[in-house]
Amino acid sequence: MDILLNEEEEMLKKSAREFLEAECPPSLARDMEKDPLGYPPELWKKLADLGWLGLALPEKYDGQGLPLTHLGIILGEVGRAIVPVPLHSTMTAALTIAKHGTEAQRQETLPGVSRGATILTWAFTERDPRYVPESIQMQAVARGDSYILNGSKMFVDNFNVAQKCLVPCRTAPPSSGKSGISLFLVDTSSAGISHTPLVTMAKDKQSKVNFSNVRIPRASLVGKLNEGWTIVEHMLDLGTALLCAQMEGCARKDTEMATDYAKHRIAFGRPIGAFQSVQHMCADMLMWVDGTQLLTYEALWRIDQGLPASIEVSQAKAFGNEKCEAAVRYCQMIHGGIGFIMEFNQNLWFRRVSAWTMRLGTTYDHRGRVARALLDRPGPVRLGESQYESAPSR
Amino acid sequence: MNFDWTPEQEALRKEVRDFIRENMTKRLGGEMGEEMEEGADRERSRALRKKIGEKGWLAISWPKEYGGQGGDRMSQYIVEEEFARVGMGVGGGGSGAGAILGAGTEEQKRYFVPKVIAGEMSFCLGFTEPQGGADLAGLQCRAVRDGDFYTINGQKMFTSGAHNATHIYLMARTDPAAERHRGITILLVPMDTPGITVRPLWTVQNDPPAPPGTTYGMGRTNEVFFEDVRVPISCRLGDENMGWFIGAQGLNLDRVGASRYLISVHMDEDIINWAKESDLGGYSVKDDPAVRDKLAELWIEAQVCRLMTMRSMSIVQRDQDFTYEGSAEKVMAPEHGVTASEAISQILGPYAQLLNGSEGAVESGIYAHNLMGAFQSGINHGSVQIMRDQVARRGLGMPRG
Numbered sequence: 001m002d003i004l005l006n007e008e009e010e011m012l013k014k015s016a017r018e019f020l021e022a023e024c025p026p027s028l029a030r031d032m033e034k035d036p037l038g039y040p041p042e043l044w045k046k047l048a049d050l051g052w053l054g055l056a057l058p059e060k061y062d063g064q065g066l067p068l069t070h071l072g073i074i075l076g077e078v079g080r081a082i083v084p085v086p087l088h089s090t091m092t093a094a095l096t097i098a099k100h101g102t103e104a105q106r107q108e109t110l111p112g113v114s115r116g117a118t119i120l121t122w123a124f125t126e127r128d129p130r131y132v133p134e135s136i137q138m139q140a141v142a143r144g145d146s147y148i149l150n151g152s153k154m155f156v157d158n159f160n161v162a163q164k165c166l167v168p169c170r171t172a173p174p175s176s177g178k179s180g181i182s183l184f185l186v187d188t189s190s191a192g193i194s195h196t197p198l199v200t201m202a203k204d205k206q207s208k209v210n211f212s213n214v215r216i217p218r219a220s221l222v223g224k225l226n227e228g229w230t231i232v233e234h235m236l237d238l239g240t241a242l243l244c245a246q247m248e249g250c251a252r253k254d255t256e257m258a259t260d261y262a263k264h265r266i267a268f269g270r271p272i273g274a275f276q277s278v279q280h281m282c283a284d285m286l287m288w289v290d291g292t293q294l295l296t297y298e299a300l301w302r303i304d305q306g307l308p309a310s311i312e313v314s315q316a317k318a319f320g321n322e323k324c325e326a327a328v329r330y331c332q333m334i335h336g337g338i339g340f341i342m343e344f345n346q347n348l349w350f351r352r353v354s355a356w357t358m359r360l361g362t363t364y365d366h367r368g369r370v371a372r373a374l375l376d377r378p379g380p381v382r383l384g385e386s387q388y389e390s391a392p393s394r
Numbered sequence: 395m396n397f398d399w400t401p402e403q404e405a406l407r408k409e410v411r412d413f414i415r416e417n418m419t420k421r422l423g424g425e426m427g428e429e430m431e432e433g434a435d436r437e438r439s440r441a442l443r444k445k446i447g448e449k450g451w452l453a454i455s456w457p458k459e460y461g462g463q464g465g466d467r468m469s470q471y472i473v474e475e476e477f478a479r480v481g482m483g484v485g486g487g488g489s490g491a492g493a494i495l496g497a498g499t500e501e502q503k504r505y506f507v508p509k510v511i512a513g514e515m516s517f518c519l520g521f522t523e524p525q526g527g528a529d530l531a532g533l534q535c536r537a538v539r540d541g542d543f544y545t546i547n548g549q550k551m552f553t554s555g556a557h558n559a560t561h562i563y564l565m566a567r568t569d570p571a572a573e574r575h576r577g578i579t580i581l582l583v584p585m586d587t588p589g590i591t592v593r594p595l596w597t598v599q600n601d602p603p604a605p606p607g608t609t610y611g612m613g614r615t616n617e618v619f620f621e622d623v624r625v626p627i628s629c630r631l632g633d634e635n636m637g638w639f640i641g642a643q644g645l646n647l648d649r650v651g652a653s654r655y656l657i658s659v660h661m662d663e664d665i666i667n668w669a670k671e672s673d674l675g676g677y678s679v680k681d682d683p684a685v686r687d688k689l690a691e692l693w694i695e696a697q698v699c700r701l702m703t704m705r706s707m708s709i710v711q712r713d714q715d716f717t718y719e720g721s722a723e724k725v726m727a728p729e730h731g732v733t734a735s736e737a738i739s740q741i742l743g744p745y746a747q748l749l750n751g752s753e754g755a756v757e758s759g760i761y762a763h764n765l766m767g768a769f770q771s772g773i774n775h776g777s778v779q780i781m782r783d784q785v786a787r788r789g790l791g792m793p794r795g
Contacts, residue, residue, distance in 0.1 A: 001403070001468050002708045003395050003701065069395060259790045274793045279786035280779070286789050287722045294701035295694075301397050315694045367690035374693055375680045380667040381693075383659055384475070384700060 003297065005073075013073050019050065020081035026345045032084035033203035037161055039085045047085065048116025056091070057098055061110030068095075068238075068304035069297065072245040076293075079249030082348055084204075086119050086158035088246060092239035093120035093166050097185065100223050100231045105185055109164060121188075122166040122235060123153035123209060131236050131361050133229055134176035138211065140169035140184060142218070147171075147184065149192075149214040155359070159195050159207040162188050167211075168232045171225055183228035183235075184220045191215070202355035237313045240360040241303060244296040244316040247356040248289055251324035254349035255285040258331035272334070281330045288323035295319055308388045311373050318366035321357040328353045397704075403472055410451065410476040417442060420606035423480030443513040446477075452484050453511045456495065461508030467711040474652035479660070481606060488647025490517030490563045493580070497632040497640045506561075506582070517582075518556040520564035520618065524549055528777050530565070531574045531638060535620065537566035537581060539627070539634070544568075544581060546589075546623040552774075556592045556616040559585055569635050578637040581629045589623035592616050598766045602750045605758035609657045609731055610767030646716055648775045649724040650706040657771055658731035659696040661764050665738050666693065668757060674745070685741050692734050699727040718789030721781040728771035728778055735761065735768040 005013065023043060032038055047053055056071040057063025071091060078087055094113045097105055097120075112118030128135040138151025149169060159165060165186050172180030186193075192214035195207040223231045259282050262273030272278050295316035302309035328350045332339035339346045357363075373387050381387055399407070422442070446452060454470035456462025474485040491510035494502050509515035523533050535548025546566055556562065562583050569577030585592070595615045604611030632640040666689055669680040679685055702723040709719060738761045739746035748755035749762050772778040786792040 001396060001399055001704060002711065003397055003704045004708045004712070005395055009395060256790075259792065263792065270795075271793055274795045276779075276783065276795055279792050279795075280782045282790050282792060283722075283725070283782040283785035286718075286785055287726055290722060291698040291702070291726065294705065295697060297395055298397050298697075298701060301395060305398075315697050318690070319694050319698060364687065367687050367694070370690040370693060371686040374666050374689065375670060375686060380670070381663055383656075383663045383696060 003294070009070065009073055012070055013077065016052075016074050016077040017080070020077055020083055024081045024083045026082065026348055029082040029084050029348055030345075035084075038158065038205035039161065043083070044085055044119075045116045047087070048114065052087075053090070053116055054110075054114030057094060057110050057114055061098070061106055062114035063098075063110065067301075069300045072242065072296065072300040075242050075245040076249030076252075079246035079251075079352075080253040082250060082253075082352055086121070086161060086205075088239070088242055089121040089157035089162070090119050091242060092235060093122045093164070095238055096122070096166060096231065096235040097222065099234070100183075101185065102219070102222070104219060105222065109185070112163075118164070119158060119162045120164050120166075121156055121158050121162040122239070123156045123159075124168060124232070124236070125154045126152065127154075130365055133178045133181060136168050136170060136181055136232075137174060138167070138169045139174075140171050140182060142171070143215075145218050146215045147218065147220065149184070149186070149211040149216060152208060152210045154208050155198070156195070156207045156209050158205050159188060159209055160197065160205050164188060165209070166222065166235065168228055171228075178229040180226050181229045181232065182225050183222040183231050184216060185222050186214070186216055186220060200355060202352045204352075204355070233310070236360065237299075237310055238303060240317050241296060241299045241309070241313050243356055243360050244292065244313075244320045245300065247320055247324050247353055248292040248296055250349055250356070251285075251292070251327045251353050252289040254328050254331045254346070254353065255282070255289055257346065257349070258282065258285070258334040262334050278334060281334065285327040285330050288327045292316065292320040292324055308386070311370055311387055314361070314366035314369040317361050318363045318370065321363040321366070324353050325357045399468070399472070403469055406469055407472045407476060410473050413446075413449065414476060414480055417445070418480050418482070420480050423477070423482040423606070440513065446484060447512060451477075456507070456511070460495065460503050461511040467707060471652055471707050475656065478652045478656045483653060485651065485653075488644040488649075489519050489641065490561075490644070492647055493563070493641060493644035494582070494631060496643060501628075502582070502631065515560045516555065516558065517561050517563040518553050518559035518585075518616075518618075520550040520553060520562045520566075520583075522551045522553075524551050524617075527552065527773075528780050530776075531578070533565055533567060533578065535564070535566045536570070537564075537568050537579060539568065540624075542627050543624050544579075544627065544629070546581070546583070546620040546625065548620050550618040550620075552595070552615050553592075553618045554612060554615045556585065556618050557594065557614070561585060562590075562618065563631075565637055565641060568637075572635060575638045577635055578641075579634050580631040580637040580640055581625060582631055583623065583625050583629055587623050587625060589621045591619040591621070593619070599763055602759075604763035604767065605750045605760050607660070608760055608763040608767055609661065609735065610770035611763055643715070645775060646720045647710075649781075650703060650710075650720045652703070654724070654771065655699055655703040655727055658727035658768075659699050659734070661731070661734050661738060661761065662689075662692045662696045664757070665689070665734075665741065665761070669741075674742075679741060688737050688741065692730075692737060695726075695730045695733070699723070699730050702726050718785045721776070721784040722789070724776060724781045725778045725785065728768075731764075731768040731771050735765040739765050 051064055052074055054063035055066050056068050059065045097109055126137055140147045140149050165188050167186050168181055168183050170180055171182040192212045195209045198206045200206050262278050263271050265272050299309050299312035299316045302312050332350055335346050338344045374381050450463050451473045453462040454465040455467040458464040477484045491507050494506050537544040537546045564581045564583050565578055567577050568579040599611050600613035603613050706720050706723050745756045746761050748759050750759040
């Protein structure tokens with residue numbers, strides 16, 4: 001038990017921070033909000049050259065096989081510098097393929113990801129915004145050597161630039177259960193796919209994707225037919241934990257910017273940061289992002305160790321959703337009217353953190369999952385111990 | 395980063411847990427802890443402490459030559475946590491013997507530390523005065539040097555345990571002319587020195603007495619008066635007028651660790667386990683959606699408290715100093731305790747007002763007593779407001795007001 005970063009992790013964090021401070025000024029994030037791709041391909045290539053894209057992928061597929069916690073540290077820095085790259089969606093899908101995909105699927109996607117040639121994403125939500133099995137109603141019907149996909153998915157990240165997308169569908173008759181769900185790796189250029197960009201608070205690239213009689217090969221199935229829910233749940237947990245890391249890094253930078261502003265902004269003849277009311281806001285912000293970070297690291301560490309982590313993931317997201325939002329809200333307040341003005345940078349962080357709190361499970365969703373783990377299984381709970389005697393589900 | 399215990403530490407935890415199950419009760423733990431009251435069976439307590447000492451579980455991370463075990467801090471934490479669950483301290487703490495280890499003379503270390511570990515000596519903490527405690531550096535209790543002696547005059551307040559302690563770890567002003575942080579000296583004063591008077595201050599937990607395991611359930615604290623109390627200069631810890639700086643790290647350590655963590659969070663575990671087993675006239679508390687959401691929220695905050703404690707322990711284990719981490723933990727955990735006790739009172743409704751011994755009381759009224767006591771953790775050893783000042787200044791470099 002030593003939950004501080006070790007030397008290697010500190011070095012990784014430091015070098016990532018230095019690189020991104022040099023390569024990714026806030027103006028880049030601002031420019032990419034208006035860019036049709038939404039990311040700068042030359043920066044993406046540099047991330048590949050640095051080894052970040054293959055960092056947590058197996059060496060067999062040109063990755064480095066490093067722990068997931070290292071990727072979490074990188075995503076924290078990416079959130080901090082609000083780097084406009086499709087890293088989160090690509091990693092969430094790539095790590096899912098690495099763990100659950102067929103050998104052919106891995107060969108076909110992962111080396112390309114490591115090289116920076118392949119961008120990935122995943123889709124889940126249709127109409128019901130919860131991350132529960134009944135939200136999935138899109139159909140995939142087997143026909144000969146193919147599956148035919150019909151339906152639509154909302155809030156798909158970076159679909160405009162992704163080559164492949166993981167798509168969970170119903171392969172058994174419509175139901176609300178966990179069984180009958182299958183996961184497919186779909187080529188985004190398949191005939192019958194169209195997408196409509198969404199106009200989002202973070203001005204990132206999310207799409208509504210329509211699948212109209214989309215024919216994909218049988219070999220697109222990830223995992224077993226009708227038994228995809230476990231994989232989907234794992235993918236969502238992974239994506240949630242990584243998003244928490246990104247959200248925490250972003251909220252922490254915002255906290256530092258607000259603190260810095262409070263040290264220099266003079267009112268009533270002194271820096272506003274000399275007033276205890278402002279100091280205590282800043283202290284709360286630091287404790288909130290620290291709390292989010294600690295919960296997130298524990299979740300990532302558990303996933304990396306192959307331990308059950310659904311409770312820890314939900315803890316991190318439930319807490320982070322409320323506390324990172326509260327932190328960036330305080331940052332806005334400390335900046336006064338400036339926080340409302342587009343040409344100042346503060347809002348870039350505020351809009352992203354706020355948007356991320358709404359993705360991959362609300363506070364209520366995640367607390368619901370924690371409550372089920374605590375209250376709906378037999379036997380007493382004990383602080384500091386695993387609560388997984390019977391694994392909870394979404 | 396590593397969030398796991400070693401197999402040896404897991405085995406240690408199990409062994410300690412088995413020992414506690416066989417040998418201890420919350421009542422006994424309370425008697426052996428800070429809450430030792432009149433009528434406690436001291437012989438039994440002493441024998442049990444001896445037995446725990448023979449196991450090698452007292453002050454594991456402290457040096458062997460002074461009665462510790464020379465072991466690792468995380469193992470000590472595990473033992474502390476298990477014993478804290480039954481209200482007993484086995485760690486050694488920060489102020490008192492902990493500070494003596496850091497700043498005492500060889501003679502002081504040999505005299506005090508082994509006896510404190512064995513439970514034969516104990517310190518009450520003479521910090522707060524009637525004028526206040528948050529502004530500790532403003533203390534007025536005077537110690538006047540007179541050759542090889544100090545003569546002490548003044549008053550201390552909220553001196554918990556003064557009626558049982560053998561010594562007081564006293565902060566007194568030795569140089570009123572100096573800048574206020576630079577005129578304070580720490581004296582280790584035997585409580586039986588002539589001129590010391592201890593008067594009880596009865597707390598809201600006194601009548602009826604809070605059940606064992608209550609978050610700040612002590613029925614009594616004290617005020618302590620010093621009238622021409624004369625002690626030799628060998629009682630002084632560290633250099634004259636340097637007491638503020640000598641005491642700082644001890645105070646930091648008082649703010650963190652197993653006990654501070656558990657008193658703030660054990661009620662989360664307790665109420666969840668109660669809800670799983672119980673109903674109120676057919677009303678299943680655990681199936682109420684509002685309650686479920688609140689219990690999950692509390693549990694998650696408790697995890698943040700746990701992880702902040704682990705962060706502090708990781709820093710201590712690496713032999714590093716806190717920047718702001720101890721202060722952050724001392725905000726998060728005490729405020730959580732208050733939040734939790736208030737939330738539980740809304741979960742149980744009118745039952746949460748019933749005190750120990752009342753007809754209809756839930757779990758001996760512990761939740762009512764917790765509600766009355768929990769805020770204490772946010773007051774003592776530096777209030778949460780003072781702690782926030784420190785987080786802002788040390789953690790974020792914000793200017794003084």
